[in-house]
Amino acid sequence: MEPEEIVHKKSVGEYIQLIPERISQSVEYFFYYLGLKITRHPKRWIIGSLFGVALCLVGLYRFRQEKNPLKLWVPPDSDFLRDTEWLISQFGEAQRLETFILTGDDILTANALYELNEITKRIIAAQSEDDPKVAWTDVCFKVPIITKVNTREKRDIGDLDDDFFDEEPAVRMNKTGFEPSVHASSKTYCSIFNSFQKGCLFFSILDIWDFDSHLIRTQSKEDIIKKLNSTLLSPTLGHPMNYSQLLGGVTRDASGRIISASAVKTEFMVHVNFSNINMEEMGNDAGTADWATKDVLSWEFAFLKNLEQSKEFLKSREFDNQTLNLWYEAGRSFGDISASTMFQDVDKLSIGIILMFFYVQMVLSNFNWVEWRFGLSLIALLCIGAAFLAAIGICSLFGVPYGPVHSSLPFMLMGLGVDDTFVMAASWEQVLSEKSNRLRPLPEKVALMLSHAGSAISITSLTDVVAFIIGTSTILPCLQSFCIYASVGVLVTFLLQVTIFVAFFMMDARRIEEKRNGAIHCIVHSNYQAPEMGSKNSISWNFIDRLYSKFVLTRPGKIIILAITIAVASFGGLGSYQLEQWFDPVWFLPKDTYLSDYLAVRSKEFPERGQPAYVFLSEIDIPANFPRILDLVDDLRNLTYIESVNSWPHDFADFVNVYYEKDMKTRLIDSDKFYFYLSKFLFSQRGGKFQGNFRFAGNLICGKNTPRILIASIDFSFMKFLTPYEWIPAMDESKRIVSEVKIAGFKTVWSKMFASWVTDKVIAQEVTRNILLALICVMGMTTLLIAELQTCFWILLCVLLTLLDVCGFMFYWGLTIDIVSCIGLELAVGLSVDYAAHVAHAFLMARSEDKKLNRKSRVLTAVRHIGAAVTYGAGSTLLALSLLIFSKAYVFRAFFKIFLLVIVFGLWHGLLLLPVVLSTVGPRSLHREVKVQEKELQTFKKSTEEASIPLNSK
Structure with missing residues (x-):
């Protein structure tokens, strides 16, 4: 007698055991019903979905890209942000430093100083290319020129009455030394002081010779050394000066005099008025620009261009049997280079997308003209692109700004979206592999495909959505914004995959039934014969069957896989323990830029300079x-x-x-x-x-x-x-x-460096906190959707091991915990869940071939149907990012490394370790006997008024 035919009162435990099965069946019925609705009217669903996307794009009217570094990289509740906004409002202005360094074997020679002077004079005379012209005197920081006071006789400035002093300290003049502001008549001194002209402030040893090229050329080596070591006041400004601070690689004689130097720097002080700065206009797309007005940025551009020309000129000449070289930076240098570097690899990303299109085409198609699915492959990627644009529209509508790290979002969506596409393709093959299904009408077959795939992709997509929603609780603004965009993007990608893609899949399947050409639909191939579906005709099926039955699921294979997993986890744990929290903004700079060269020279020649x-x-x-x-x-x-x-x-x-x-x-x-x-x-x-x-x-x-x-x-x-x-x-x-x-x-x-230091301080805590919260949500969401606790535990274990190995090998690969890796690890949680969840879900849905609790047979059934799709999905993500290994941008190189580690370890744990565990101690199948399912299905058929078959029967 069938066990379900025995009438008895079920215990609480039995009802609990039925929960996963009920959830699974409800999800399958829902997607089957949805599939029938879509396949009956595919064009309506396409138009309706596109209309929904168009409505989302209305939000682009409120699109705003955040360019203010304070609102991107600094926690909003930090005292640094509070103090910076206070300073800007209270002071309203600041100084900005522009520097260049001249290096040589010894720059304290007449010829080297002459060249330095000529470079300096050209910079002073430089003007911006834009109209109105901006000169150095228009943007410089000005100070009074007080040389006249230093040279004026004491009797000339002390002969007037002084009503400012309560006492006249002139009697102590001989004891203290002459100080005009104290010893001179206040009226006379102040009248002289107020009449002082103001000059631009910059620091140069050429000040000693009043920037006179002719005078410099006439100086002997001894003259240069003597004046350098004896001059304490600026001859042009009258202010005290320590010229030795401008020299690097200094050599001194026995008496302590400077006799040679290998580097000399010149610093220009620029005035910045904060009230005239609008970061929405002056900032860059990477959010790395510093505060500066338009006129300052224009002059800095001329400053850099002039120095670039001077550098090329020096390379072609030799002075005093030595080669002089020039190194330089401006206030805009870091922002310009980091922004251009971050976005200069768009061409590589475009090529990666094109490669992925052909990859998707190869996976979805068979090698004949009818089954070349050009249109369907394009639609798969267009759905992802539409989801990205819709996410931008929705988030913009609610005032969420777009940030620089969001450029990685399309690749994450491609990884998840294409994975969903491959899962549906695998489910289609599974449906057609059963002879009874091949006799069904096409709408029913596509609906069956969606019923099989829908529950799998809903589990992975919704867990990703929840994980990213939890990530929005971070205190880092750029990461918070990214997680909002990511959660919306993943959800919209899922919705478009189960609507637009399924509708086009239906239309494409009908085209194949009508034997129409995959590229030119009006061409009909009347001699086309559909290939026989089944294990004997599937290369991936046969390969997986042999790999798992001959090695993975054998006792020696299990031991080897477990041993490798433990060894790699131990190695990863050691690396994770040594992984440091550290981010240096200099990493944003490629090594062959003028700024990175300047920083290297400055570090070498002026090593003691702190912040x-x-x-x-x-x-x-x-x-x-x-x-x-x-x-x-x-x-x-x-x-x-x-x-x-x-x-x-x-x-x-x-x-x-x-x-x-x-x-x-x-x-x-x-x-x-x-x-x-x-x-x-x-x-x-x-x-x-x-x-x-x-x-x-x-x-x-x-x-x-x-x-x-x-x-x-x-x-x-x-x-x-x-x-x-x-x-x-x-x-x-x-x-x-x-x-x-x-x-x-x-x-x-x-x-200024507190901006980076504050982030460094909290980033490790943020990474740990976000990952733990994401893992809790993953566990909770998989428990809710799968409701089989043992399976949820094994999925969580695979994700934990993947993250452990990724963090460990990040250390061995030279990465640290920073903003970029924080976002990468947030993405790693979502991707690693997908690999394990697909296999675990397929295992729960599979029945053994002998109708008994045969775990090995169920694992083989699961990996046959889903293993290739998971591998293809990982391969598509890796292919899209493959060209980033050649990128000069730290952000993209770091993303490539993290994604590669996630893919490698995620596939290992999802496709090898998890099948080993499930084949040994895995839970029972969620399916009862066919007779019970047929009884339940009749009710479903009445509600849908559609002819159907048991969804999972053979």
Whole structure:
């Protein structure tokens, strides 16, 4: 007697065991019903789906590409973002540095300095190509030229009454040295100071010879050395200068004098007005541009072009038996090169798409004119393209910006979409392999195909969607936006595959039945005979059958596969343990660019230069807290990772102590006196350089007390760090010291490099968190859709092992945990789920050939039907990305490496390890006996009013 014919009350356990079967049957019935609807009216479904896509494209009206680096790469709740926006709003302006380096065996020769001077003069004279012309004087940062004060006699500037001083310190002049701002008449000094012309600020050793080419050529080696070592003030600007800081590869004699150098740098300071910057216009598609106005960018372009021409000129000449070379960068260099590099490989990607089209064509087609499926292959890819555009439209409609890393999204969608296509093609072969099915009408056969494939691709697609939705909880804006686009894109890809593609599949299958040519449909091949479907005629079927029956599913084969899996996992675990969190923006630069060459030379010739940083104090009573500010600076100086501190508080305190005999380090001074002394200091030769460190509640006027201080900053420099394990603690410790100082008001530490360091700090936590959440969602979603706990566990195990191996071999391949790999690993979760889920689902749906619980037979049935499709899907993804191995862009090279690792390890665990496990301890089939299914199917047939057959019976 059939077990289902025995009437008895089912236990709770039996009802629980029926849940996976009920879910599976419900999903199959749904897709069968959907397939019948589509195949009856394919053109209606095509038009309706295209109309839906067109509605989604309306959202493109609100399309916005995010170009602001702060809104792409920095966590929105980070103090760096808060501080940067505060600085831009409060200061409204900044300086921007342009640099070039001249190298040679010894650049301290007359000929080398002459060439340097000629290059410098050409840069100063350079103008932009755009109208209106932009010259150096239009964009430079200007400072007063105070050389006249230094050369004026003391008696010439001290002969007027001074109503600014409460006391006249001239009696101490001989003890302290002459300081015009203190010792001179205030009226005379300020009238002279206010009459000073302003000159462009740039730093060059040619300043010593007043940029006079004729004078430079007449200098002997000894003249050059003598003037270089003795000049302490800029002859052209009158400001103190340390020219040795502009030299690299320095050689000194026994007395400490500089006698030769292999490099000299020249730095141009450019003024940037933040109020005139619109990052939507000035930014680049990669989101790596720095803040600059249009006129600054135009001049920088002329600056770079001039230096490129000078570099070529120097290559053709030899000076003093040495070869001079030029290396340079501008503020726009990193943004220009990183953006062009990221998008210059579009041609390679286009070729990859074309190759994948032919690949899909080869997989879907048989080698005859009727079964060449040109149109169907094209539709498969067009569905993916339409899904990508629809995702952009939908996300734009809801205000989600498009980012630079989204350029990888089409390839992920192709990997998933083409995989779905191959699964449906495999299901079609499975349907036709059964003789009873081949006698059915074409709409029913296509509906059966969708019923078999629909549940498989819905499991993988929906798990991917949920995994990406969880990824949107990340704190990194670019990754959050990417996950939103990815989740929408995967969902739309799935919907178009089960609607448009199925409708076209129906039309293409009808074309084949009518024996029409695959390329020119009006041609009919009347002699065409459809090939016999079945295991004997399928190359992939026979290959898989032999591979698995002769090796994989044998006892020695299982042992070998398990041993290799354990060994690789151990090796991967070791690599994962050593995988570092580290991202260097320089990786965005190809090695053969002028900027990467410049950075290499700078690192070699000026190795000790660290990253500049600033302490900002606002809403603080500076006079009342001045001793604490001094203590704060001392604490910073005592930190081992602080290279130097340019402390105006200490210089100011020394200034007041020397010229007014007031000890500000130990006692407070009332506000009037403080602002009086501060005015004298800021208009002195010693303190004038610190004017830019203050923002006052009014204008700073020579001869009057300074207004109340709104913002004060203190400059310092970190040491040169090599790894995140150095710069992250340095950043955190400096922030801690400033935050804990007992001063009421706003205080913070800021550095431009904090943008990268903050991301470095959180990226490892983000990767771990996102992957764990994605895995939880994968487990939850597969449990919901499959409802067979043992199978869900094995799928999860395969995904975990894949991720472990991918992370481990990322270390051996030179990758780190950064923004790019974070996105890559997010994609890895989705791709690795697909490989295991398809095989596991096929195993659950398969019945053994002997109608008994024969796991080995069911595994063979599963891999015969789905193994080739999974492999083809992985191959299509790899083929589309294959040309990226030749890319110069770090982003694309990293994506290729991660995708290759995911494909290799995903296929290993999904097609080899999982069949070994399932053939040994796999769960039972989800199908009961045919008689029960026939009874249930009658109800389904009445509701659909369509003739049908048991979906999974033979």
